[in-house]
Amino acid sequence: MTWAECSMDKIAIAILNFNGSGFLKKFLPSVIENSPEATIYVIDNKSTDDSVEVLLAQFPAVNAILLDSNGGYSQGYNEGLKQIEAEYYVLLNSDVEVTPNWLQPIITMMDADETIAAAQPKILSYHEKDSFEYAGAGGGFIDTLGYPFCRGRLFLSLEKDEGQYDDVHRIFWATGACMFVRAKHFKQHGPLDEDFFAHMEEIDLCWRLNNAGLKVMYNGHSAVYHVGGGTLHKSNPRKTYLNFRNGLALLYKNYLRWELWIKLPIRLMLDIVACIKFMLFDSFSDGLAVLKAHYHFLLDLPSNYKKRKRINQRVVGGEYAPIYRKSVVLEYFIKQRKKYRELTPDSSNTR
Structure with a gap:
C-alpha cells in the first residue's frame, strides 16, 4: 500500500x-x-x-x-x-x-x-x-x-x-x-x-x-x-550470526573460482579462531552464533551456488583496485595497526 x-x-x-x-x-x-x-x-x-x-x-x-x-x-x-x-x-x-x-x-x-x-x-x-x-x-x-x-x-x-x-x-x-x-x-x-x-x-x-x-x-x-545499533546492538549474538553467515555467503557468491578455493578455507579457519576467542574470553553466546552461522552457510550452499552462477565474477582492477590485497586481520591484530593510514600500502591500490 x-x-x-x-x-x-x-x-x-x-x-x-x-x-x-x-x-x-x-x-x-x-x-x-x-x-x-x-x-x-x-x-x-x-x-x-x-x-x-x-x-x-x-x-x-x-x-x-x-x-x-x-x-x-x-x-x-x-x-x-x-x-x-x-x-x-x-x-x-x-x-x-x-x-x-x-x-x-x-x-x-x-x-x-x-x-x-x-x-x-x-x-x-x-x-x-x-x-x-x-x-x-x-x-x-x-x-x-x-x-x-x-x-x-x-x-x-x-x-x-x-x-x-x-x-x-x-x-x-x-x-x-x-x-x-x-x-x-x-x-x-x-x-x-x-x-x-x-x-x-x-x-x-x-x-x-x-x-x-x-x-x-x-x-x-x-x-x-x-546512532548505530538501532535494530541490533553490536554485541547482540543475532548480529554476530548475521555478520559471520553473510560474510561467508558474500565471498562464496563473488570470489573468482581460484580465489574461492584458496581463500575460503583460510576465512573459515579464522572464523573458528574467532569462535574460540568469543567462547573463552568474551561471550559464549557469540561463539555459538559463529557455529550456527557456519552450519547455515553450509545448508545455504545450493541456493548460493545458483546466485553465484548468475553473477559476473571478475578481477576488479584496472588503474584502481578497490580491494585491499593484504590481510587487515594481520595488520590489525598482529602488527597492531589500528588506523587506516597505518596499514601497509597495497601496491595494487591507490589509497
Whole structure:
C-alpha cells in the first residue's frame, strides 16, 4: 500500500522503519528541514508500535509505503523501492541525523560522472560527534579475505574526525546507513539479497557494481550523524550470526573460482579462531552464533551456488583496485595497526 502518487523524482530519500517510532520523531524533522530538493518516503516494515500513526499524524508531507510483513532490511527496501520512481535513491537509516546541504555535494558529483553508481557521505557518531561511526565511517573497503573495514574504522577501533577524510575518494562499498544509488543501476544489478535479511547486503550489491565496471564513491564534503545499533546492538549474538553467515555467503557468491578455493578455507579457519576467542574470553553466546552461522552457510550452499552462477565474477582492477590485497586481520591484530593510514600500502591500490 502506498500513499504516494507515482511520479518521477530526481532524488527520493527512502527511510526503512520497523518499530522506530522514537527515531521517526527524533530524526525525521532534520531530514525534512535539510532536504528541500528531495521527496521523502518512509517504508514501514509492518511495525507493531505506533510508527504508522505517528507518521501519518505528525508528518503528513512524507510519503508512507506500508508493507505487509517484516522481511528485514533487504526485502523491505526491495519491495519499497519498487513503488518509487526516481533518478537517485537515498537509502537512509531511521536513526540518522542529516545536516544542511548534505545532499548536494554527492548529487553534484554523481551528475558529473555517469559511471558512479553509488556513494556515501562521511558517517559520524551521533553520540560522539567528533568521531567516526562504525557503519561506514570514511568509506568502506574489503581486504583480500573479504573482511570489511573503513577509512576511520578498523574492526572496533574508531578514529576521531580531524578532517583527514574530508575528500572525494573511490571506495569498495557504501554503507547502507546512508547510501546514494543511481536507480537504474540498482534495478540492473540489484536487488539486495533478501536471504541476508540484514548486514552486508550493501557490500554484496557494491561488489556487483564494481564488477560491472561502475564506481562507488565517498564524498567527505557531506556529513551525517548515525546512532548505530538501532535494530541490533553490536554485541547482540543475532548480529554476530548475521555478520559471520553473510560474510561467508558474500565471498562464496563473488570470489573468482581460484580465489574461492584458496581463500575460503583460510576465512573459515579464522572464523573458528574467532569462535574460540568469543567462547573463552568474551561471550559464549557469540561463539555459538559463529557455529550456527557456519552450519547455515553450509545448508545455504545450493541456493548460493545458483546466485553465484548468475553473477559476473571478475578481477576488479584496472588503474584502481578497490580491494585491499593484504590481510587487515594481520595488520590489525598482529602488527597492531589500528588506523587506516597505518596499514601497509597495497601496491595494487591507490589509497
